[in-house]
Structure formats: structure tokens, C-alpha cells
Amino acid sequence: SSLDRTAKAERMFELMDGFLKNDPVSLQKDILDHVEYTVARSRFSFDDFEAYQALSHCIRDRLIERWHDTQIHFKRKDPKRVYFLSLEYLMGRSLSNSIINLGIRDQCADALSQLGFEFEVLAEQEGDAALGNGGLARLSACQMDSLATMDFPAWGYGLRYQYGLFRQVILDGFQHEQPDYWLNFGNPWEIERVHVTYPVKFYGTVEEDISNGEKYKVWIPGEMVEAVAYDNPIPGYGTRNTITLRLWAAKPSNQHDMEAYNTGDYIDAVVTRQRAETISSILYPDDRSHQGKELRLKQQYFFVSASLQDIIRRFKDGHKDLNQFPDKVALQLNDTHPALAIPEVMRILVDEERLGWNEAFDITCKIFSFTTHTVLAEALEKIPVDLLESLLPRHLQIIYDINSHFMEELKRRIGLDYNRLSRMSIVEEGAVKSIRMANLSIFCSHTVNGVSRLHSELLQTRVFKDFYEMWPEKFQCKTNGVTQRRWIVVSNPSLCALISKWLGTESWIRDIDLLMGLREYAADISLHQEWQMVRKINKMRLAEYIEATSGLKVSLDAMFDVQIKRIHEYKRQLLNIIGIIHRYDCIKNMAKDDRKKVVPRICIIGGKAAPGYEMAKKIIKLCHAVAEKINNDSDIGDLLKLVFIPDYNVSVAEMIIPGADLSQHISTAGHEASGTGCMKFLMNGCLLLATADGSTVEIIEEIGEDNMFLFGAKVHEVATLREKGSTIKVPLQFARVVRMVRDGYFGFQDYFQSLCDTVEGSNDYYLLGADFESYLEAQAAADKAFVDQKKWTQMSILSTAGSGRFSSDRTIQDYAEQTWGIEPCRCPL
Ligand code: Z57
Incomplete structure (x- = not known):
């Protein structure tokens, strides 16, 4: 009865002694409780890892409180929500980030030091979540x-891969891949929701049925698995708001079993059960190349289907009329990986909700917005029709139906221009x-976004030109950004303190434009001293890491020149290495003086x-072969060292970036859609050596050409250069270096031939040879600037000061206003 319920609520309220407290003593007590009851170790004997676990659980409790409050608040206010659909999230570590966003870093450090632990040491215990x-x-x-942080009513949806991105192990200079079973030691940052599950169906046939004299399609699936939700609370900084990243794991479905058990083959049934889990077992490690694998397609649909069931359930809890769906829901497609959501929404609206095709299509087009991240043709996803037909027969029909509506509309507008129709068609014949x-x-x-201005222009003038001409109003640009919470506050505490001191406020952590205030002090001698000191501390940390991973001792007076990113020909790590060989060759041939x-x-x-x-x-092997030669050459000494840092990931980046003097972003112009690494370096006061590609074009506008090496x-x-092919004038030094590699100067002669082939004559698609001379000039300019430390420091300060536009806060604000039409919904304190 309702009376009982009130009494129960009152009793619960009495029992609850308010929110968790964040003073050091309360934190200590909670940590020790978790040591004893969660980690199940003795309070009197636990190691760093166990302390990390206990501390994490203590933070997790605090996250859960805020997260509950936020979810209740969203529900009460019922604002329009955005659902971010992405097959990949690279979260990295969570402990430091959570503590900072909760605003309890100092309290935690105090609490720990009294227990005899150091916060930084515990933070290092955590492995990366590398689901991307x-x-x-x-x-x-x-x-x-x-x-x-900006209080938006948002949800992220994704897949909870059991194996994240492979671990890179280098043996004899070659890359080897090892599985990343990141859940081995438990994951305190997720909350398993055993009751939030949805069935996801595959295969089968489509049949026709009639009800009330109306024909409709029914999909009779052949396989069913269960999606289980794992919620990862995402705390905002300087707000109570804590949103949800909901990741789905595949589990066998009980219905599936019923049939199997009936057939009497118990062993087979259990084995089949196990197979369901493979759907969410592994992240595909191919960055931008697609092979039309069935498992990948299964992953995409699995995640899309579960997310949409969840989203529609939430909508229906409070709303009846599906025509209001677009007023309450924005769905963001992070690249085409979740694009099956489109036919899935259509299927639900038409087959299950029985809306008319046009009405359903109208709703669909109002809710989806799409961001693309590439210009490379090989990265554009294509799904073989055969594969789709067997796995998702009804979805294929719907896509065909969408396409015939599309083709009709096109014909009405452009007539029978068959070349163009076939270029634009959703179905590729071939x-x-x-x-x-x-x-x-x-x-x-309704909206198509590029990730930098240059990229957005290329979409309009090249990649999707036909579409742009048809619907120019759909095309927008949202230049990428990165979060200063992780990329300054978490990863560079000394710089963070310095910035706050000189700006006289910590507000820039939420309001990045304030960083501009540093420009005023760009020539101030005492800022220079402090700035250089901070940079030195970070270089020391990086030098220690280099020594620990490669045994190499490096001098802090040298320029730390960094290129860290996925290895890809268009990113031109090979140009960097050829440049290094050239530098080595020059030093070798120099007079001692x-x-x-x-x-x-x-x-x-x-x-x-x-x-x-x-x-x-x-390329990785060449880097090691060259390093071996250079680093052991006594002629060279401290003048040049080459280090390959193995197993690059988010937490390694957090350590490298603050310690870099110079960073390279040297893709062939027109190939890097945006690039976000450059923004992290920029914020940390590292100078950029870059081509005018992706977002660097906009960085130039913010800090000026004189503050970087273009x-x-x-x-x-x-x-034009490509057309010229082998008639391009390539500097002699370039040919000389390639010759050295071909001639076996660095060993592995046969192995490197095919790599050398890719940069010679008309093969040199990414134009390493054509750009080499100006690359060397930029490198020389960097050397010259580095000698003048006063100038360098000023450029460094101006880099940080000019990085505000590249905060993801700005990107998200733009999306909210121009694409999603959502407003903040702040949970009261
Ligand atoms: C990926 O990381 C990117 C594009 C892709 O098509 C795929 Br698949 C993976 C990158 C771009 O290469 C970067 O230039 C861009 O900054 C990043 O996506 C974020 O937009």
C-alpha cells in the first residue's frame, strides 16, 4: 500500500547519512573499507595495485551518486536529448580524470599520503580502456x-569489447600484436546492468502478412542474442552532471536455448551459447580500411539495435506520439559505422509501429545527423549486398526502398543523367x-558535418560534390577539438598550475577562451622562467620513460621532436625517417668543428x-633499423638520437605530449581530415612542424604562421604534382637517402626494397620527394628558433594562448546549436 511505501521511504531516508563526504578523513575511511570489503585484503597489508582498486571504488561510489541525481533530473525535465552513436571510444584511464572532474584531487592526495601512498603512483596502476x-x-x-561538463542531456552508446586495441610488442624491430584482455583485473569504472537487456536478432527470412486488409512485412529471424548494458559514468568538470556511456556486451539469449535444449543436444547447446559472446569480443584494429567481414557487420547491427531499443523505450516512457520523436531525440552518427541505425529506425516505424512509409521517412530524416572523418576513398564503408541479405534481409529491402525513393527524387531534379545517378546511388553495381x-x-x-574547415570544403567540392550540389544546406563544418581537462589538467599538472597562477583563475578549465589572456605576458621574463621550468620538468618525465623503455639516456638540452599517431603512408612517418637519415648523413660528413x-x-x-x-x-622496422645505426654511432654522440616508443596509447600520449618541444603533423595536404594530436601539443606549448592540412590550417589562423614551421x-x-609524376624535381639528397636504405646501409636490404619503391618516381603517391626540400627548410627553421630560447619560449606561450578554439567544448557548443538543437540541463547541487 502507499502508506507502507511512504514509511519505507522515510526509513530509508533516516538510514542514509547524507552524501559521501570528501574530506581526507572520510576518504581514508572509505578507501580502507573498500580495501577490506571490496578488494578483500587486510587493511594492514595491501599493495599499490590494491590501493588503486580501493581508491577507484571509493571514487566510483561518488560518481554513482551524481550519476543517479543527473539521470533523475533529466527524466524530470524531459529535455530534447542527444544520443551519440560510435563504435569506438578511446577513454584511456579514468582515475585521475574522475578525481579532477569531481574536484577532489587535493583531498585524495592528502588522504593517500597519510596512508603512505602516493597518488601518482596509484594512478599509474590503471590500464587503458582502449576500445578504439x-x-x-x-x-x-x-x-x-x-x-x-557543459550539462547537455546526452548519452553515448557503444560496444563493450572484451579485447581492446592490440598491445604492440616490438621484437627485433618488428611489430607483433598481443591481445589486450583489459578486463582481467576487473573494471571499477563500469556498472553492469543485468536487468537492462534487449534481444537482438539476425538472419532468417522476410514474410508478408495481412492485418485489417493491409499488407506488411514480418522479419522471421533465425538467431537471437541478448545485449546487456554496462554503464560508464562520465563526470563533468565543475558541475554535478554525470552522464552515461552505455556499452553493450553480447550474451546468449535464453530463447535461443529453449530450442536447442528441445533438440536434446546439451553440449552443442552450450557451445552455441558461448558463440553469442564473440559478437562483442574484439575490436577490429584496422584504421580506415574495410573488408566486408560478417562479424564486423554483426557488431554494427548488434550495437545499433540494442541502442535504438533503449532509446525508444526511454522515449515511450512519457510520450505516446512517435511524431514527437524528432522533438525529443537527436541521433548522431559517428562516421558510417552505426549507419544501420537508419534502416533499423525505418523498420521499427514501418513494420512494428505501422506508420506509413512517408511519415516514417520524414521522422527518420529529422533525427539523424552524420559526421564523416575521412577523405580517403578506401575508408568509405561498403557492405556487400550478399552479406547484408543473409544477415539482415529486411534491412536490405528497406535500403533498396530508400534508394528507389532517392533515385526518383533525383530523376525529378536532374533528369536522366545516368552517370550521376549511378555515382550517387546507395547501391553500387559492380x-x-x-x-x-x-x-x-x-x-x-538532415546534416552532414566535416571535421575541419578544409575537410568540409573537400567534402563539398570533391568527395560528395554531387550531394552538395543537390542539398547545399545539409553540409556543415564542426572543426574538431580536444578536452583541456584531460590534455592539460590531468596530463600536465605543472602547466595547469602555472596557467591558473598567471590568469589569476582556474575558470579557463571550463571557459577555454580565457587562455587568450596569456598573450599579454608572452614576453614577460618571469613567466618565461617559470614556463621553461615547467617544460623541463615534463621533459625529465619523458626522458625517464625513454630510458626505462629503451635504455637510452637522452640529454634534456636537446630538442625533443615527436611524431605520435597511427602509422599510415599518408601521415608520412617515412618522410620523417628519411629526414632523420639525411640529418645523420650530414653530421657524419661534417668537419668536427x-x-x-x-x-x-x-x-x-x-x-x-x-x-x-x-x-x-x-616503416616501424625501418625506424628501428635506423635507430640502431644512429644511436650506436660514436661520431654522432648526443647530436642525434632516434627512439621508437612502443605500444603508443592514450596514457603514453599523456606523458609524451607535455614533454615535446616540437611535434610533426606532416600528412600530404588534403589527406588528414582534421588531426587532433596537433591540438593537444598546441595546448601544451609544443611548437608544430606541419603541412597545411586538416585543422592545422585553422591553427595557423589562430597563432599565425610565424609561430609554427609550415x-x-x-x-x-x-x-598537379601527381600528374607530373616522375618528372617532378626531387632533391638529390632524397634520392641519396633512399639509395642508402636500398643498399642495405641499415641492414634488412631485401625487406626494405618494396618500401623504397613506394617513394620513388611516379610511385611517390604521397609526394615525399616533392615536399622534401621544403621539409628540410622547415626543420632548419626549427633548429634556428630553438637556439634562441627566448624566442622559442614566446612561441610556446603563444601556442598555448592560441589553442582555445580547439577545445571540444567549442565543438560541442556548435553541434548543440547548429546540428542537434539541444540545450543544457543542469542538475542542481
Ligand atoms: C579515424 O581515426 C579517422 C578517420 C577515419 O575515417 C577512421 Br575509420 C578513423 C580520424 C581522421 O583520420 C583524423 O584526421 C581525425 O582528426 C579523426 O578521425 C577525428 O575526426
Whole structure:
């Protein structure tokens, strides 16, 4: 009865002694309780890892409180919500980030030191959550942080892979991949929701049925698995708001079993059960190349289907009329990976809710927005029709129906221009008939976003030109950004303190534009001293890491020159290595006296190659072979070192970036959609050596050409250069270096031939040879600037001061206003 319920609530209220407290003594008590009851160790004997576990649980409790309050608040207010659909999230570690966003860093450090532990040491115990490949996946993570901090009613949806991105192990200079079973030691940052489950169906047939004289389609699936929700609370900074990243894991469905057990084969039934789990078992490690694998398609649909059931359930809890769906829901497609959500929404509306096709399509087009992250043709997803037909027969029909509506509309507008119709068609006829997921996404979304201004222009003028001409109003640009909470506050505490001191406020952590205030002090001698001190501390940390991983001792006076990102030919790590060989060759051929003028360099390269990407793997091997030679050459000494940092990931980046003097972003113009690493370096006061590609074009506008080292062909010159092919004038030094590699100067002669082939004559698709001369000039300019430490420091300060535009807070604000139409919904304190 209701009386009982009130009495119960009152009793519960009495029992609850308010919210968890954050003073050091309360924290200590909670940590020790978790040591005893959660980790099940003795309060009097636990190691660093166990202390990390206990502390994490203590933080988790605090997250849960805020998270509950936020979810209740959203429910009460019922604002329009945004659902961010992404197959990848690179969250990295959570402990430091959570503590900082909760605003209890100092209290935690105090509490721990009294127990005899050091916060930094415990934070190092945590492994990375690496449920993604590279830029796209880290962008999702940064955007979640901004969504929470800016109080937006947002949910992230994704897959809970049991194996994250492979661990990179280097043996004899070659990359080897090892599985990343990141859940081995438990994961305190997720909450398993055993009761939040949905059935997800595959295979089977489509039949026709009639009810009330109306024909409709029924999908009779052949397989069913269960999706179980795991919620990861995402705390905002300087707010109580804590939003949800909901990741789905695949479990066998009981219904599935019923049939199996009836057939009497118990062993077989259990084995089949186990197979269901493979759907969410592994992240595909290929960055931007698609092979049309069935498991990958299953993953995509599994995650889309579970998320949509969840989203529609939440909508129906409070709303009846599906026509209001677009007023309450915005669905963001992070690339085409979740694009099956489009036919899935149509299927639900038409087959299950029995809306008319046009009405359903109208709703669909109002809810979806699509962001694309590439210009590379090989990265555009295509799904073979055969595969789709067997796995999702009804979805294929729906896609065909969408396409015929699309083609009709096109014919009405452009007539029978068959070339153009076939270019734009969602269905690609050819050797392998397939579905073009980008075309589907563009046609069915109200907004198409590029990730930098240059990228957005290229979408309009090249990649999706036909579509732009048809619907110019759909096309927008949202230049990427990164979160200053992780990329300054967490990863560079000394710089964080310095910025706050000079600005006289910590407000820039929520209001990034305040960083501009540093410009005023760019020439201030005492800021210079403190700035250099901070940079030195960070270089020391990096130097220690280098020594620990490679045994190499490096001098702190040298310029730390860094290139860290996925290994890809278009990113031109090979240009960097060829440049290093050239530098080595020059030093070798110098008179002893001239060597004194050389600016010492530590060249640092890090990144993973997709396991099947042969050229990328050869680049890694070449880097090691060259390092071996240079680092052991007594002629060279401290003037030049080359280090490959193994197993590059988010937490390694957090340590490297603050310690870099110079960083390289040297993709062939027109190939890097945005690039976000450059923004992290910029915020940390590292100077950029870059081509005018992706977001660096906009960085130039913010900090000026004089504050960075620019080089290389511009985007409009690339096509002409390619046409010139082998008639391009390539500097002699370039040919000389390639010759050295070919001749076996660094060993592994046979192995490197095919790599050398890719940069010679008309093969040199990414124009390493054409850009080499201006690359060397930019490098020389960097050397020259480094000698003048006063100038360098000023450039460094101006880099940080000019980085405000590249906060993901700005990106998210733009999305909220221009794409999603959502407003903040702040949970009261
Ligand atoms: C990925 O990380 C990116 C694009 C892709 O098509 C795939 Br698949 C993965 C990257 C771009 O290469 C970067 O330029 C960009 O900054 C990043 O996505 C985030 O937009």
C-alpha cells in the first residue's frame, strides 16, 4: 500500500547519512573499507595495485551518486536529448580524470599520503580502456567529457569489447600484436546492468502478412542474442552532471536455448551459447580500411539495435506520439559505422509501429545527423549486398526502398543523367554489388558535418560534390577539438598550475577562451622562467620513460621532436625517417668543428600499424633499423638520437605530449581530415612542424604562421604534382637517402626494397620527394628558433594562448546549436 511505501521511504531516508563526504578523513575511511570489503585484503597489508582498486571504488561510489541525481533530473525535465552513436571510444584511464572532474584531487592526495601512498603512483596502476583505434575514437571520448561538463542531456552508446586495441610488442624491430584482455583485473569504472537487456536478432527470412486488409512485412529471424548494458559514468568538470556511456556486451539469449535444449543436444547447446559472446569480443584494429567481414557487420547491427531499443523505450516512457520523436531525440552518427541505425529506425516505424512509409521517412530524416572523418576513398564503408541479405534481409529491402525513393527524387531534379545517378546511388553495381553507407547516411540525415574547415570544403567540392550540389544546406563544418581537462589538467599538472597562477583563475578549465589572456605576458621574463621550468620538468618525465623503455639516456638540452599517431603512408612517418637519415648523413660528413653548431635532437616516433598493413609495418622496422645505426654511432654522440616508443596509447600520449618541444603533423595536404594530436601539443606549448592540412590550417589562423614551421605543397597543388609524376624535381639528397636504405646501409636490404619503391618516381603517391626540400627548410627553421630560447619560449606561450578554439567544448557548443538543437540541463547541487 502507499502508506507502507511512504514509511519505507522515510526509513530509508533516516538510514542514509547524507552524501559521501570528501574530506581526507572520510576518504581514508572509505578507501580502507573498500580495501577490506571490496578488494578483500587486510587493511594492514595491501599493495599499490590494491590501493588503486580501493581508491577507484571509493571514487566510483561518488560518481554513482551524481550519476543517479543527473539521470533523475533529466527524466524530470524531459529535455530534447542527444544520443551519440560510435563504435569506438578511446577513454584511456579514468582515475585521475574522475578525481579532477569531481574536484577532489587535493583531498585524495592528502588522504593517500597519510596512508603512505602516493597518488601518482596509484594512478599509474590503471590500464587503458582502449576500445578504439585512433583519432576518431579519442574524439568520441573528448566529446563525452565536454557533453558532461557543459550539462547537455546526452548519452553515448557503444560496444563493450572484451579485447581492446592490440598491445604492440616490438621484437627485433618488428611489430607483433598481443591481445589486450583489459578486463582481467576487473573494471571499477563500469556498472553492469543485468536487468537492462534487449534481444537482438539476425538472419532468417522476410514474410508478408495481412492485418485489417493491409499488407506488411514480418522479419522471421533465425538467431537471437541478448545485449546487456554496462554503464560508464562520465563526470563533468565543475558541475554535478554525470552522464552515461552505455556499452553493450553480447550474451546468449535464453530463447535461443529453449530450442536447442528441445533438440536434446546439451553440449552443442552450450557451445552455441558461448558463440553469442564473440559478437562483442574484439575490436577490429584496422584504421580506415574495410573488408566486408560478417562479424564486423554483426557488431554494427548488434550495437545499433540494442541502442535504438533503449532509446525508444526511454522515449515511450512519457510520450505516446512517435511524431514527437524528432522533438525529443537527436541521433548522431559517428562516421558510417552505426549507419544501420537508419534502416533499423525505418523498420521499427514501418513494420512494428505501422506508420506509413512517408511519415516514417520524414521522422527518420529529422533525427539523424552524420559526421564523416575521412577523405580517403578506401575508408568509405561498403557492405556487400550478399552479406547484408543473409544477415539482415529486411534491412536490405528497406535500403533498396530508400534508394528507389532517392533515385526518383533525383530523376525529378536532374533528369536522366545516368552517370550521376549511378555515382550517387546507395547501391553500387559492380563486381561486388554493395551498399554505400556514406550515401545512405547523407541522404537520410538532415546534416552532414566535416571535421575541419578544409575537410568540409573537400567534402563539398570533391568527395560528395554531387550531394552538395543537390542539398547545399545539409553540409556543415564542426572543426574538431580536444578536452583541456584531460590534455592539460590531468596530463600536465605543472602547466595547469602555472596557467591558473598567471590568469589569476582556474575558470579557463571550463571557459577555454580565457587562455587568450596569456598573450599579454608572452614576453614577460618571469613567466618565461617559470614556463621553461615547467617544460623541463615534463621533459625529465619523458626522458625517464625513454630510458626505462629503451635504455637510452637522452640529454634534456636537446630538442625533443615527436611524431605520435597511427602509422599510415599518408601521415608520412617515412618522410620523417628519411629526414632523420639525411640529418645523420650530414653530421657524419661534417668537419668536427661544424658539429658544434648542430642543434642536438631526440627524435621520438610512436604508433601502431594495423596488423595487415604491410607498408606500415615496414616503416616501424625501418625506424628501428635506423635507430640502431644512429644511436650506436660514436661520431654522432648526443647530436642525434632516434627512439621508437612502443605500444603508443592514450596514457603514453599523456606523458609524451607535455614533454615535446616540437611535434610533426606532416600528412600530404588534403589527406588528414582534421588531426587532433596537433591540438593537444598546441595546448601544451609544443611548437608544430606541419603541412597545411586538416585543422592545422585553422591553427595557423589562430597563432599565425610565424609561430609554427609550415612546409609542403598546398592542397590545390597536389593533383598537379601527381600528374607530373616522375618528372617532378626531387632533391638529390632524397634520392641519396633512399639509395642508402636500398643498399642495405641499415641492414634488412631485401625487406626494405618494396618500401623504397613506394617513394620513388611516379610511385611517390604521397609526394615525399616533392615536399622534401621544403621539409628540410622547415626543420632548419626549427633548429634556428630553438637556439634562441627566448624566442622559442614566446612561441610556446603563444601556442598555448592560441589553442582555445580547439577545445571540444567549442565543438560541442556548435553541434548543440547548429546540428542537434539541444540545450543544457543542469542538475542542481
Ligand atoms: C579515424 O581515426 C579517422 C578517420 C577515419 O575515417 C577512421 Br575509420 C578513423 C580520424 C581522421 O583520420 C583524423 O584526421 C581525425 O582528426 C579523426 O578521425 C577525428 O575526426
